[in-house]
Amino acid sequence: MKLLELTSYLESLAPLGYQEEYDNSGLIVGDPETDITAALISLDCTEAVVDDAINKGCNLIISHHPIVFKGLKKFNNRTYIERVVIKAIRNNIAIYAIHTNLDHISGGVNAKICSKLGLSKTTILSPKKGxxxxxxxxxxxxxxxxxxxxxxxxxxxxxxxxxxxxxxxxxxxxxxxxxxxxxxxxxxxxxxxxxxxxxxxxxxxxxxxxxxxxxxxxxxxxxxxxxxxxxANSYQDIGAGMIGVLEEDMDELAFLKHVKENLKTKVIRHTALLGRRVKKVAVCGGSGSFLLNKAISEGADVFITADYKYHEFFDAESKIVIADVGHFESEQFTQELLFEIIQKKFSNFALHLTEVNTNPINYLI
CATH class of the missing domain: 3.30.70.120 (Alpha-Beta Plaits)
Structure with missing residues (x-):
């Protein structure tokens, strides 16, 4: 099928108008009228991912994070961004990103995290206005x-x-x-x-x-x-983060172990435990510290996100447990989500999940 057919479908679910101003979701490399034969899904688009696409015979890469956020003025192979774009063009591989627009829909990235944690009665944590x-x-x-x-x-x-x-x-x-x-x-x-x-x-x-x-x-x-x-009304179906409840409340430490196991993370950085039962949980894939006050005001017992800085942990002020699970770890299931979304609509189209671990962070355990 034409590349445009697939991207139009994705944008009908997660319109580009829902992305943040700083973002660069959409078709980054490629011609919309190109016939696509197979697609590779990844969280990031790196040189290794492009090589994986070549080896698997894919002429399209669908990534969550855009490889290009700002304008490129030179293509000299000096940065990994330039090298990825050049290699993709040389090998006739299109690159499409679906980032904060997928974060902001009710069936998107955060819904997948909630599903992995067994949360129900989920709603958008911070609905968008305007x-x-x-x-x-x-x-x-x-x-x-x-x-x-x-x-x-x-x-x-x-x-x-x-x-x-x-x-x-x-x-x-x-x-x-x-x-x-x-x-x-x-x-x-x-x-x-x-x-x-x-x-x-x-x-x-x-x-x-x-x-x-x-x-x-x-x-x-x-x-x-x-x-x-x-x-000026908030749109309840679109916005940042999600909040939901566990079927049964849990001890805080038991819940953090539950998170560690189900989100497949090696390390959880968290604030002091408060000696409370965990019932209501707020989540935000990626960098979500801006949602802390909203999570507190909505009565969440734990806020799961990533990229917390040292001084930001103090902002919990014994009102909530912050659990930083890691950026990659919080969003890794986006690949699975995209695979399911596309396969449901185009059941006969060749889809592959990348075998490349693009997490730039390593842990010495």
């Missing part, structure tokens, strides 16, 4: 069902676990058709009163284009009246 918009449109009473359904099919109307959400109020609209019009109702030159529905619904900003396309296709009027408003 993502939602409201669409208000006006359509003939008899056409409202068709317009409403088209908007829902395009991705509008989802609130939490509810779908097809809208508010509808009836009234009448007035207009006078000009000489060059082809009006759906009414006569030219005469003011017309039409029974209409004011239809209101919400949608994530990344769906604005398909939602408006659906509106214009389904709406019968030659000139469609509509308003779009930005909303």
């Amino acid at each position: 993502i939602l918009k409201k669409l208000v449109t006006f359509c003939p009473l008899k056409e409202a069902d068709r317009v409403r359904e088209a908007l829902f099919q395009a991705g509008a109307g989802n609130i939490g676990n509810y779908s097809e959400c809208s508010f509808n109020s009836e009234g009448f609209g007035t207009f006078k058709a000009g000489e060059n019009t082809n009006a759906f109702v009414g006569d030219k030159g005469i003011q017309h009163h039409e029974p209409e529905v004011k239809l209101e619904t919400i949608f994530p900003e990344v769906f604005e284009k398909p939602v408006l396309s659906a509106l214009f296709r389904a709406h019968p009027y030659e000139e469609v009246a509509y308003d779009i408003y930005p909303l």
Whole structure:
């Protein structure tokens, strides 16, 4: 299949608009119209991973972390980033990254961590703001069902676990058709009163284009009246980290051993144990110290993340146990997640998990 078909599917699940500003998710190397024969999935894209792709006959690498974060001005083989990009181009291998956009969806990286730890009743720890918009449109009473359904099919109307959400109020609209019009109702030159529905619904900003396309296709009027408003509401389905509960509470030390075993980490750096039972757990794959206060305010007993600095551990202030499991260790199951996502949609496509351990950190035990 074409590379574009696969990347479009991934971006329908984790739109690029959900990534952080500093990020560089998306197609980094390659032509979207390339025919892809096999893909290699990895957490990072290193020279060894490119070699692994060559050996396995893959012309696409899908990595969680982008190999390029900032603009490259020279390609001289001087840095590992330049060498990876050059080697990929020379061997006709595309590189695609799906990073913080995959972190931020409800079925993404953090959901996989929760699954490994046996957490249930999971929700986004810190939902994002500024993502939602409201669409208000006006359509003939008899056409409202068709317009409403088209908007829902395009991705509008989802609130939490509810779908097809809208508010509808009836009234009448007035207009006078000009000489060059082809009006759906009414006569030219005469003011017309039409029974209409004011239809209101919400949608994530990344769906604005398909939602408006659906509106214009389904709406019968030659000139469609509509308003779009930005909303300050948090979007509960998108954001950083997750929080959930254990089936049964555990002793703190027993829980940390549970984490160590299930996340396959050699070392856990943690704050002092508080002598409490562990029931509610917050997680954030990768660097998550910015979520500590949110984890505390949500009543988490333990916060599992990575990349904690020495002085940041003091911020726990005996309110929570911080458990730093390591960056690679917290995100390593992202490879498994991507394999499952792609295989479910493209069951006959050749997928491989890299055999390269890209963790740059080693431990002397």
